[in-house]
Amino acid sequence: MLELRGLTKVYRVGAFGGERLHAVRDVGLTVHPGEVVSLVGESGSGKSTIGRMVLGLAPPTAGTVVYAGTDVARLRGHRRRKNYYREVQGVFQDPFSCFNPVFTADRVFALIRAEYFPRATDPEWRRRIAACLDTVRLDPAQVLGKYPHQLSGGQLQRLLIARALLLDIRLLVADEIISMLDASTRIDVLNLLGDLKARGLGILFITHDLSLGTYISDTTVILRRGRIVESGATTAVFDHPVHPYTRRLLASVPRLHRTWAQADADLAAAGDGGGCLGCARHPGGGHPPVEVAEGHLVGCFDDSA
Numbered sequence: 001m002l003e004l005r006g007l008t009k010v011y012r013v014g015a016f017g018g019e020r021l022h023a024v025r026d027v028g029l030t031v032h033p034g035e036v037v038s039l040v041g042e043s044g045s046g047k048s049t050i051g052r053m054v055l056g057l058a059p060p061t062a063g064t065v066v067y068a069g070t071d072v073a074r075l076r077g078h079r080r081r082k083n084y085y086r087e088v089q090g091v092f093q094d095p096f097s098c099f100n101p102v103f104t105a106d107r108v109f110a111l112i113r114a115e116y117f118p119r120a121t122d123p124e125w126r127r128r129i130a131a132c133l134d135t136v137r138l139d140p141a142q143v144l145g146k147y148p149h150q151l152s153g154g155q156l157q158r159l160l161i162a163r164a165l166l167l168d169i170r171l172l173v174a175d176e177i178i179s180m181l182d183a184s185t186r187i188d189v190l191n192l193l194g195d196l197k198a199r200g201l202g203i204l205f206i207t208h209d210l211s212l213g214t215y216i217s218d219t220t221v222i223l224r225r226g227r228i229v230e231s232g233a234t235t236a237v238f239d240h241p242v243h244p245y246t247r248r249l250l251a252s253v254p255r256l257h258r259t260w261a262q263a264d265a266d267l268a269a270a271g272d273g274g275g276c277l278g279c280a281r282h283p284g285g286g287h288p289p290v291e292v293a294e295g296h297l298v299g300c301f302d303d304s305a
């Protein structure tokens with residue numbers, strides 16, 4: 001359904017844009033219907049830039065975002081882009097910034113109606129909204145007609161997911177959508193994503209939090225400095241991490257009943273897991289990712305460039 005091929009983004013930064021920042025380098029991945037792919041990496045690793053390229057909000061410097069066989073960068077004209085957004089939507093980290101405090105929060109629904117369903121009758125539209133609110137487990141009486149400041153972050157985030165669902169989307173880009181929510185609300189929203197996946201939605205789940213990735217995803221892609229260092233089935237990546245960066249990330253996840261001193265020891269013990277398999281096979285460096293088990297790919301250990 002979604003395929004990223006050699007996706008690369010270079011930003012011009014510095015005085016007069018004279019410097020180049022390689023935010024994303026040669027990223028390839030796929031998201032199938034009913035699949036959750038976690039894109040995991042530390043701050044600045046390029047996750048949101050990938051999400052923005054998928055949503056057509058930033059043009060790739062090189063490579064392609066292919067959705068249902070079409071290169072998204074070539075979607076010219078209002079109608080073709082509108083059709084794309086009918087099927088592909090994004091929900092972002094900070095729900096508060098997505099609402100205009102001057103209007104009631106459900107205005108986000110009215111905007112969708114004006115753009116996509118101008119001929120819907122009022123009763124039809126109310127039924128549609130009620131169905132979407134039901135899916136995200138919101139009570140219409142508690143959220144409709146309320147201003148953003150009268151709703152919690154979790155309620156606002158669900159309203160945004162409900163807005164996306166009004167469109168019968170097939171792919172959701174969820175960019176850190178639960179990092180601003182408290183622990184119990186997080187689980188609710190994660191479980192909601194699980195329900196959507198069961199209905200056949202593909203989800204690109206962007207997070208810096210490995211534990212959230214494990215909870216929900218089928219496939220995990222670990223990103224470092226814009227490059228994929230390891231990818232594969234989530235169980236394979238978490239149970240048998242190979243790249244030293246993945247091993248360190250896993251060792252640094254805070255766990256109940258483990259103090260920072262123990263975490264420090266685990267970090268030291270994580271080590272580098274032996275030498276780089278790819279360099280052993282292709283001396284001279286610059287090798288492509290190596291398949292260490294079926295579908296489990298590991299990049300070069302020397303990803304410092």
Ligand SMILES: Nc1ncnc2c1ncn2[C@@H]1O[C@H](COP(=O)(O)OP(=O)(O)OP(=O)(O)O)[C@@H](O)[C@H]1O
Nearest residue numbers: 011013023041042043044045046047048049050208
């Ligand atoms: N519009 C932009 N212009 C210039 N540089 C940018 C722009 N957007 C992002 N960057 C830079 O690109 C790199 C990747 O940023 P990006 O936001 O994609 O990372 P991220 O992994 O999503 O980080 P975070 O988890 O903190 O949101 C960073 O170094 C960032 O400063």
